[in-house]
Each structure stands twice: as structure tokens, then as C-alpha cells.
Amino acid sequence: MTIKKRLVLLSASTAALFSINVFSADLPANLEWKTNDSAPIFASSQATFGGTFRTYTLSFPQTFRTVGPDSNGSFRAWILEASLPPLIKHPNTNEWLPGLAQSWAFGDDNKTVYFRLNPKATWSDSKPVTADDYQFMLKLMRSTDIVAPWYNDFFTNDIADIITFDKHTIAIVSAKARNRDELIAYTNLMPRPKHFYGEPQIDANNDGIDDKFVRKYNFKPEPVTGPxxxxxxxxxxxxxxxxxxxxxxxxxxxxxxxxxxxxxxxxxxxxxxxxxxxxxxxxxxxxxxxxxxxxxxxxxxxxxxxxxxxxxxxxxxxAAVGAGGLWLNTSKPMLNDINVRQGIMYATDFDMMIEKVLRGDYSRKPNGMGFGHPGYDNAALQAPKFNAKRAIEYFEKAGFTTVGPDGIRVNDKGERLSFAVTYSQQSFTPRVAVLKEQAKQAGLDFELNLIDGSSMFKYVLEKKHDISFHNMGTGEIPAYWEYFHSDNANKPQTNHFTNFSSPELDALIISFKNEFDIEKKQALSREIQQVIADANVIVPGYMVxxxxxxxxxxxxxxxxxxxxxxxxxxxxxxxxxxxxxxxxxxxxxxxxxxxxxxxxxxxxxxxxxxxxxx
CATH class of the missing domain: 3.40.190.10 (Periplasmic binding protein-like II)
Incomplete structure (x- = not known):
């Protein structure tokens, strides 16, 4: 069945349908305002309202903040997704649809996206959503008081400015020229409720954000724009x-x-x-x-x-699948040796895990950076098959030439080839146990280190792990800076779980971030994935x-x-x-x-x- 699509272009004369405000002279007059009212719906007209839905979570969140220390746990999705961005993507057709914004337009500079916010939009405490909330968001995300280096970097180096034209009309300006789909992805930002935070009680650095932001708002959920x-x-x-x-x-x-x-x-x-x-x-x-x-x-x-x-x-x-499997922390002894890491690649039997424990229902990721990013994924990469003989060859190159009485290899310093594998759920124990048993064939010991729920992720964010068994989410375009740029290595509260970086990889990541041409950007992505694969720092895991x-x-x-x-x-x-x-x-x-x-x-x-x- 063919689905007909219609993208509505709004002229300046029809713009009044979407905003009651009069534009300032600074707003470009030649903008082509877009909306979309013809994509297929995906809900049911039979649905009724009411009732209490009862579900569960494995651990209580360590914070209700979505930025700053301990905010990147599994419950974060509940909090973050309770608000609407300006635009949402249709889950089947991939079209952009109105969200918090009723309409949008692109500037001629390939950097600016203009949004007309829905004038009826309110926060959950009934306060109106306005352009001031966007200005506050930019100030908040640039403040060091939130203790969130990734956000500080993104909102300083990737977002150049947010411009207010009137109460409900804004422009979000990328620091770099980008193709249109990527430009929306970078500028499709959610506001933060300025009224909720108010004036800071303590503001030594005079940036408008409370110096005690992290502690003050740790368990204070902010109002949201969603239902x-x-x-x-x-x-x-x-x-x-x-x-x-x-x-x-x-x-x-x-x-x-x-x-x-x-x-x-x-x-x-x-x-x-x-x-x-x-x-x-x-x-x-x-x-x-x-x-x-x-x-x-x-x-x-x-x-x-x-x-x-x-x-x-x-x-x-x-759906696209994010990075993950076994993340090897190269700042730990022995894991900084590429021969050890290559040996681990061949001594880790995810295929056996999938067959025996997971009934063949799951699939193996072809590479550690995920799957389902057309053009961006390096199709030449394939997850290594279990091969104890090859693993032993690499371990011996690393100096682990002696096999101890327990079957685990030892080097001339008396160090056992043993690493703790950290994971978050009891149900994962049989999976990691398969990896442990198979690894013994190569003289490698995996110690099972179960840390329940959000405490596990905090442990990993603080880089205390040897090896972490977990997967990350993803967008349509793979992320690399947070995982592999040296700016984030050996720092707590970053997603640089492997602590591996190199000048070559840094340069590729920066080029990837800056590249406008989509084909060149995709080629850079494939090259980055090759460098990461060659470093042997993520054993590709499974996908569902x-x-x-x-x-x-x-x-x-x-x-x-x-x-x-x-x-x-x-x-x-x-x-x-x-x-x-x-x-x-x-x-x-x-x-x-x-x-x-x-x-x-x-x-x-x-x-x-x-x-x-x-």
C-alpha cells in the first residue's frame, strides 16, 4: 500500500494561523514556514481515557535531574520523555511532525532553524511555555554549576545562539552549517521552565544558575510540557x-x-x-x-x-541499535595492552550465549558501535567468532605464557589474566556465566560482578569497572564524541567507558561533527568505526x-x-x-x-x- 504524504508550506500571509504575535523586523521575511498535517496517524480511535497503569522499575533513581551527576540512569527516559521537543518524527514514515512547535522554517545559512511554538502550550503546572524558557535552557546548559561536561560542550560549541523574536517565535542557531535533517536533530531542543528555578540563592560565578543546583534539584522533578x-x-x-x-x-x-x-x-x-x-x-x-x-x-x-x-x-x-557489548576499560592494568584486548575479542563467545541462553531470539551486533544507521554503519565490520586458539596466541604475545593450576594464564609478574565483568541485573548472570565458562578455554577468567540497577551505571560512569556489560541507546546518527574523544577520557560522569582515545580518532570525530556533506559525513563515520574496531575496545554484543x-x-x-x-x-x-x-x-x-x-x-x-x- 502506498502512503500519500503532503508537506504544507506556509506563506507569510497564512502565518497568522499559527501565531497571534506580530513578528519583529528582525525576522526574515522570506521564510517558508512548514508544518505537516497529512502523515498517517498510528493510534486508535477506539482508545478510551482513564485508569491507573501499574508497572515497575528495578531501582529507585538516584536523581530526578536529567543533567549532572548520576542523571544518566535508566529512569532518565521517563523524565526526559515526559516533555515534547519542537518536532517529533513519525515512527513509520520518518517525517517531521509538529510537537511543541506548530511550524518551522530553515534559514539560508544552513545553521538556523526557526520555530513557532504553540501559543497554547503550557507546563504541567499551567504556566505558559515561552521563548524565555528557551533562553533559560541555554543559560542552564552552559553553566558549570550543573556539573555536566557533555552538555556544557554541546551547548557552547555546537549551539551558537538562541534568538527570540517574540513570545512564541525563536531561532536556534547551530555553530556549524549542517544538512537539513541533521540540522533539525541538533536544534530540536526542549526548553526548561525558567519560573521553576527562579533566581539563584547563591551565584558566585554570576551565570544566573544556582551554585548548589546539583544538590538543590536532586529530587525536585521539574514541570513538563507533555501529558x-x-x-x-x-x-x-x-x-x-x-x-x-x-x-x-x-x-x-x-x-x-x-x-x-x-x-x-x-x-x-x-x-x-x-x-x-x-x-x-x-x-x-x-x-x-x-x-x-x-x-x-x-x-x-x-x-x-x-x-x-x-x-x-x-x-x-x-529501530536503530546503540553501542555496546563488553566495554574494556583501557585505563586498567593489562587492558591497556592491545594484545590482551584482541585476545578477549576471540575468547568471548556471544554466539554461544545467544544460542544456549537466549534461544537464538537475539542477534549479534556486527560491530560495537551498533546497527541500523544506513550509510553510517561500516558494513565491512563483522563481530569476531569465538576462537580460543587465536585468543591464546594474542595472550601469549602479551606475556601470559604460563597456565596456572586453575587453568587461568599468568605472566612473569605473577598477574592472572582475570577481569571483573560488571552488569546490572540478576537475570544477566546466566549470560555472563556462559562467557566466563567459554573464556576459560583460552585461559581467561571473567569474574562476575553484579551491581544492581542504577548503582551499576554510577559505578561505570565513575570508571571503576574493568569490563562493563551494557548497551546504550542511539539516534539516527551515531554518536562518537561522548564515547571516544579524549576530552571525555578518564573523567567521571562521562560516557567514555573504554577510556581509549588517540589523536587520529580525535581528529576524525571532530571532522565528523563539522562535516556538512552527508556522503562525506557517512564516510567519516565508517572510518571512525574501523578505528574503534581496530582498537579492540568493545566486544560487540547482542541486539533485540x-x-x-x-x-x-x-x-x-x-x-x-x-x-x-x-x-x-x-x-x-x-x-x-x-x-x-x-x-x-x-x-x-x-x-x-x-x-x-x-x-x-x-x-x-x-x-x-x-x-x-x-
């Missing part, structure tokens, strides 16, 4: 999001209609996924992700599934090309239950990857509970949607 805000907090136990109501300003946008349907989201802290599964099967949680193969194939076959009270769905997606979940039959999904970008069917890690299209049917909920009491059964339901299977 859900944090309403109640029971520290260590529970977090509740509440909908601002059916009159949320965003519902005038047709792409938001019939989405964000539940009235409350209750997130309970349950520190063990298997215990959470028991809560789900007792009816204390509404849904449960069944991504893990043992959950889908073995642990979701009980009576509540057989009687049709709980349903299951498996949907494939085509689907979403899978169990859900009580009162939870309803649209007829087209997923999109190309659906990472989760239900809220589990924020809002954007679910696209918030499900709803709660209270009538079906009462019917189901009554049926359970009378032992009435329904037909079991298992949905497998391969529409976006590659």
Missing part, C-alpha cells in the same frame, strides 16, 4: 505519574490524539525481575516485558495464560529486534499494534519507545476479575506481528 508529570514520590518504593487531564494542550495536535490514554502511571520499585513477574501474574502489575527468551518460552505458560486472562504479543521493529510482552486482557492495543520504532509495547523505560497507544478497558477489567472468581475462561491469545521483521 504526564511526576505527582507522588515514596523514596525507594514508588513513583506516580499523573495525566494533566483531557484538556492537555497537546491534544489539539492530531498525532497526539488517542495516545497517552491512562490517567495515572504507578511505578513500583521491585528489585528483582523474577519477583516482578510473580506480581504481574497475581494481577498486581498490568503488563510485563517478556523480552527474555526464558520468560517468553518457559515462564509465561501458566494457568492465567491458558485461561486467556493474560495475553501475549511479539512484534518486530526496525523486537518487543515482547504479556498483558492482562483489559489492556488494549490498536489494530496495528506496533510501529517500526516500537521498542516496548507498554511503558517500561519511558514514553517514546511505546508511543503510548495502549489503553485500559475498565469494563473488560471487571469482566475478567469476575471470570477469574467463577473460573470462566477465554480463548488464549498470542499475537506475533512480523510486519517490520527484517
Amino acid at each position: 504526564y508529570y511526576i505527582d507522588k514520590i515514596k523514596k525507594g518504593k514508588n513513583i506516580t505519574f499523573k495525566h494533566v487531564g483531557k484538556d492537555w494542550w497537546g491534544y489539539e495536535n492530531k498525532y497526539n490524539q488517542n495516545r497517552y490514554n491512562v490517567e495515572k502511571i504507578n511505578i513500583k520499585v521491585i528489585r528483582d525481575a523474577d519477583i516482578a513477574l510473580k506480581h504481574f501474574e497475581k494481577g498486581n502489575l498490568d503488563t510485563f516485558d517478556l523480552v527474555r527468551p526464558d520468560l517468553w518460552h518457559d515462564k509465561s505458560e501458566g494457568k492465567n495464560y491458558q485461561k486467556g486472562y493474560i495475553q501475549k504479543a511479539w512484534v518486530y521493529n526496525q 529486534p523486537y518487543a515482547r510482552a504479556g498483558y492482562w486482557r483489559w489492556i488494549k492495543l490498536p489494530e496495528q499494534i506496533a510501529t517500526k520504532q516500537t521498542g516496548y509495547l507498554f511503558h517500561g523505560w519511558g514514553f517514546s519507545q511505546t508511543f503510548s497507544t495502549f489503553w485500559i478497558d475498565e469494563k473488560t477489567k471487571k469482566e475478567t476479575k469476575a471470570a477469574m472468581k467463577s473460573d470462566k475462561t477465554f480463548e488464549p491469545v498470542i499475537i506475533i506481528d512480523e510486519a517490520y521483521k527484517l
Whole structure:
């Protein structure tokens, strides 16, 4: 089926439809304002509003800030995605759609994007969203008081300025010329509520930001522009999001209609996924992700599934996959030797893990920097296959020529070839255990270092790890500066997990950041990936090309239950990857509970949607 698309160009004469403000003389008169009202919707008109959605998280967040120390944990997605950027991307067609902005235009300089903010947009505390909130955002992100070097760098060196023309018209100016898609990606920034932060009590450096920002706002959730805000907090136990109501300003946008349907989201802290599964099967949680193969194939076959009270769905997606696998910290002894790292590459058997523990459901990443970035990914790279003999050759080059009584190699200093592998969930233990057992064949010891939840990521951000077993998210364009530029190496609270850098790599990363021509930029990306692969600092891990979940039959999904970008069917890690299209049917909920009491059964339901299977 062919989908017809229409991109509306707004002339200056029709601009008044989107803003009641009169432009200043400084606003270019020749701008072609764009909006998009003809992309296909992906929600259901059958959706109803109301009810409390009950889910869980493995650990309580260490902060509710989205910048600064400890802010990069898994709960960050919930907080960050509770606000809307100026534009959003259609999850199937990849078109830009209006979000916080009603319309947008490009400057002739290839640096500037103009946005007309929706004049009805408000923060969740009912205060209006204005251009002042953008000016405050720029000031906040440039301040050293937030203790966030990446943001300081980005908003200083990549964002040149934010220009206010009137209350709802702004321009965000890139420091460099960029092609249009990339330009939007760089300038599609969310404001911060100036009124919430007020005047700083202490401002020694006179930058308008409180010197005690990190501590003062650690557990103070700020207002948001989206439909859900944090309403109640029971520290260590529970977090509740509440909908601002059916009159949320965003519902005038047709792409938001019939989405964000539940009235409350209750997130309970349950520190063990298997215990959470028991809560789900007792009816204390509404849904449960069944991504893990043992959950889908073995642990979701009980009576509540057989009687049709709980349903299951498996949907494939085509979402881009971020960097990850095993991150080798080259600042640690022995891991600074490339021969050791090359040996680890061949001594790590992810393929065995995928086959034996993950039932073949997952796929191997072709390279450590991820997958699904057309043109940017180096297709020539392939993850190394397990080969104990080759691993031993590299280990012997590194001086580990003696095999100890426990089968682990030792060098002439008496150092064992042993590294701690840090990971965050008990359910990952069987996976890492496979890597440990296979590595022994090459005389390599992997010590299992389980640190639960957000504490694990804090440990890794502080660069305390030898090897970290984790994956990162990604956008459509791969990120390199945060992971590999020397500016971030050997510093806490950065994503430079390997601490590997080189002048060659630095130069390539800066060229990549600055390149305008899309083909040249993609070529630079492929070259960067080759240098990273040659450094042997990330053992490519696995990727999950689907979403899978169990859900009580009162939870309803649209007829087209997923999109190309659906990472989760239900809220589990924020809002954007679910696209918030499900709803709660209270009538079906009462019917189901009554049926359970009378032992009435329904037909079991298992949905497998391969529409976006590659």
C-alpha cells in the first residue's frame, strides 16, 4: 500500500494561523514556514481515557535531574520523555511532525532553524511555555554549576545562539552549517521552565544558575510540557505519574490524539525481575516485558495464560541499535595492552550465549558501535567468532605464557589474566556465566560482578569497572564524541567507558561533527568505526529486534499494534519507545476479575506481528 504524504508550506500571509504575535523586523521575511498535517496517524480511535497503569522499575533513581551527576540512569527516559521537543518524527514514515512547535522554517545559512511554538502550550503546572524558557535552557546548559561536561560542550560549541523574536517565535542557531535533517536533530531542543528555578540563592560565578543546583534539584522533578508529570514520590518504593487531564494542550495536535490514554502511571520499585513477574501474574502489575527468551518460552505458560486472562504479543521493529557489548576499560592494568584486548575479542563467545541462553531470539551486533544507521554503519565490520586458539596466541604475545593450576594464564609478574565483568541485573548472570565458562578455554577468567540497577551505571560512569556489560541507546546518527574523544577520557560522569582515545580518532570525530556533506559525513563515520574496531575496545554484543510482552486482557492495543520504532509495547523505560497507544478497558477489567472468581475462561491469545521483521 502506498502512503500519500503532503508537506504544507506556509506563506507569510497564512502565518497568522499559527501565531497571534506580530513578528519583529528582525525576522526574515522570506521564510517558508512548514508544518505537516497529512502523515498517517498510528493510534486508535477506539482508545478510551482513564485508569491507573501499574508497572515497575528495578531501582529507585538516584536523581530526578536529567543533567549532572548520576542523571544518566535508566529512569532518565521517563523524565526526559515526559516533555515534547519542537518536532517529533513519525515512527513509520520518518517525517517531521509538529510537537511543541506548530511550524518551522530553515534559514539560508544552513545553521538556523526557526520555530513557532504553540501559543497554547503550557507546563504541567499551567504556566505558559515561552521563548524565555528557551533562553533559560541555554543559560542552564552552559553553566558549570550543573556539573555536566557533555552538555556544557554541546551547548557552547555546537549551539551558537538562541534568538527570540517574540513570545512564541525563536531561532536556534547551530555553530556549524549542517544538512537539513541533521540540522533539525541538533536544534530540536526542549526548553526548561525558567519560573521553576527562579533566581539563584547563591551565584558566585554570576551565570544566573544556582551554585548548589546539583544538590538543590536532586529530587525536585521539574514541570513538563507533555501529558504526564511526576505527582507522588515514596523514596525507594514508588513513583506516580499523573495525566494533566483531557484538556492537555497537546491534544489539539492530531498525532497526539488517542495516545497517552491512562490517567495515572504507578511505578513500583521491585528489585528483582523474577519477583516482578510473580506480581504481574497475581494481577498486581498490568503488563510485563517478556523480552527474555526464558520468560517468553518457559515462564509465561501458566494457568492465567491458558485461561486467556493474560495475553501475549511479539512484534518486530526496525529501530536503530546503540553501542555496546563488553566495554574494556583501557585505563586498567593489562587492558591497556592491545594484545590482551584482541585476545578477549576471540575468547568471548556471544554466539554461544545467544544460542544456549537466549534461544537464538537475539542477534549479534556486527560491530560495537551498533546497527541500523544506513550509510553510517561500516558494513565491512563483522563481530569476531569465538576462537580460543587465536585468543591464546594474542595472550601469549602479551606475556601470559604460563597456565596456572586453575587453568587461568599468568605472566612473569605473577598477574592472572582475570577481569571483573560488571552488569546490572540478576537475570544477566546466566549470560555472563556462559562467557566466563567459554573464556576459560583460552585461559581467561571473567569474574562476575553484579551491581544492581542504577548503582551499576554510577559505578561505570565513575570508571571503576574493568569490563562493563551494557548497551546504550542511539539516534539516527551515531554518536562518537561522548564515547571516544579524549576530552571525555578518564573523567567521571562521562560516557567514555573504554577510556581509549588517540589523536587520529580525535581528529576524525571532530571532522565528523563539522562535516556538512552527508556522503562525506557517512564516510567519516565508517572510518571512525574501523578505528574503534581496530582498537579492540568493545566486544560487540547482542541486539533485540523486537518487543515482547504479556498483558492482562483489559489492556488494549490498536489494530496495528506496533510501529517500526516500537521498542516496548507498554511503558517500561519511558514514553517514546511505546508511543503510548495502549489503553485500559475498565469494563473488560471487571469482566475478567469476575471470570477469574467463577473460573470462566477465554480463548488464549498470542499475537506475533512480523510486519517490520527484517
